[in-house]
Amino acid sequence: MRQSLWGVLVAAIAMAAPAHAQSTVKVGGLLETSGFLASLGKPGLEGAQLAVDEANAKGGINGKKIEFININTESDTNKAVSATKRLIEQDEVVGIIGAMNSGSSYSIIDTVQRAMVPIVSNGGSRGIVLPADKKQWVFLAPLTDVLVQSVMMNDMKKKGITKIALLNADSGFGTSGRGELEKHAADYGIKIVIQETFGNGDQDMTPQLTKIRGSDAQATVVWATGPGQAIATRNYRQLDIKHPLYLSHAANDFNFLRLAGSSADGILIPSSKLYVVDELPANDSQRDVIKNFVQQYEKKYGQKPATFAGNGYDAMKIILAAIGKGGTDKKKIRDAIEGLKDHVGVTAVYTYSPTDHFGAQASSVVLLSVKDGKFVIAK
């Protein structure tokens, strides 16, 4: 028995299915529709597809139809690398939409750099495109942790909060957020007095939050994705911790609201304007873009778009805009992405430059709250 118990600790999985080729402009995708980030990758894929459909309905880009080839990377870094190689070598794509998984995004940098194929990544952490002069072919579309944290900490400063607690997931997103917060907090006169971690599959964060409750923190920041942040929010209310709770932009998602229920009321989220478009002033440049996106998405998929659908849509739109300027030459497409100015997307307004591959502008980030189960702009 002892032997068989040891034996069964080892298991293996296989994958892969072939793709096909055609004479259109091909854009590759690495979005994960299974694995632990499937709930991000799936809407991301739908958003990207929507952008392609819109372009093709208008007769394509420069008269050429866009063919979108997405390979499911299963939230797995190894799969991401092999999928990238296949897209570049077999399908000969001119650009790639990256995976939602930060880890997957990191793992393919080397491959795309060497093959010289532009990629617009959907990963959440900044390191993916840093330093920009060494990663000329890699761009980021979603809001970055530093960008949203700057908005968050400005709000803390305004409220006179100087001591905070940090609870982050041990995922790529969580640890990157932790690193950036630790690096920049002092700039705002803020000190992290206690830091705790939880695993992505954990069922209960009460132990960590109990510790935080016993500290002298004036606010708590939870940096995580998926159900983990919803469980943490519920536990936070159960432990009856009174001070403000800030979550990351990953909580700007209606799935989070569904999971967190009434616990979410009153939380603060620095994020995009996607869910508060009706509150935006008429002169907001993103207003019409977001409205159109929400309308088209609901028409096609019969439900409200998740934040990640907006990310996929933006990433694809950026590549398509660059193809519109650069044609089908990969180098020219790359240059065109780097030259984009005030490109209005769903998640943000993008301006890239040789030193800035993040693109998203701070003015696109608003501080949200939740009231009666709905996102509102925090007052």
Next chain:
Amino acid sequence: MSEFVQLLISGLMVGSIYGLIGIGFTTIYNVTGIVNFAQGDFAMVGALSAIMFYAAGSPLWVAIILAIILVGLLATLIERFAIRPIGTHVTRGIIATIGVGVVLQGAAVLIWGSDAQPMPAFSGDRPFNLWGTTILPQTLWIFGTAATLMVLLYLFFQKTYPGKIMRACAINPFAAQLMGIRLNAMRTFSFLLSGMFGAIGGIIVAPIALTQYDSGIGLGIKGFVACIIGGFGNPIGAAVGGLLLGVLEAMSSGFISSGFKNAISFVLLLLFLSVRSGGLLGDLEKVGR
């Protein structure tokens, strides 16, 4: 002090679930010798189908009972069509259960999607205070259900005739058959029991932990570790192992560092496998294993 109690309660709660999953392992193992690696997925299917029945309009308790029965039946079907054709070969059976787990997760994505799902608490979400700690009513449900089931199962195996038959099948299937015991019927019965235990574990924790298609993997691993700690095949051992694991995890994240939490379970797993493979309480009257 109140911090310690809070951690203890959290640990016991999570540990009860590990214990229930562990008991599910025990039930199948005691009859077939197979370690069912789809055990955690039984919990996942149980929780998600209870949520589905509830969403379809049935009262919560009806939804829960339906889901438990459904998973029980599903487990017997798995035994009949995935395990029995392999024969009594233990290692092959174990590998087959890994495959079954993958199939269950895939089916769950197709049926329920990849998003996590919430489930309403059995008796309200309002926590109450006790000696400076906050406790959810659902936590009491988990304690009560786990304790009751653990005791019942122990009595069943030790004191009742069918329980003894089940153990006889595990100790020597050939001799048991010679004594007129229908081995296949007992195997099916063990899967039925185990499926229902798994479903109950998944359902009672669902209001606290949220469930998605891959929630079963983590639960399954922790349940397995609970069994190893307590002694594989011993339901009381699985319960004790689960509680111990849960409390150790909570205490280590509370007093040392939350980063150590998962390391604890795997260190314990390796430690027990190499130093004391019989676990704390040892096999249940098993010789030569």
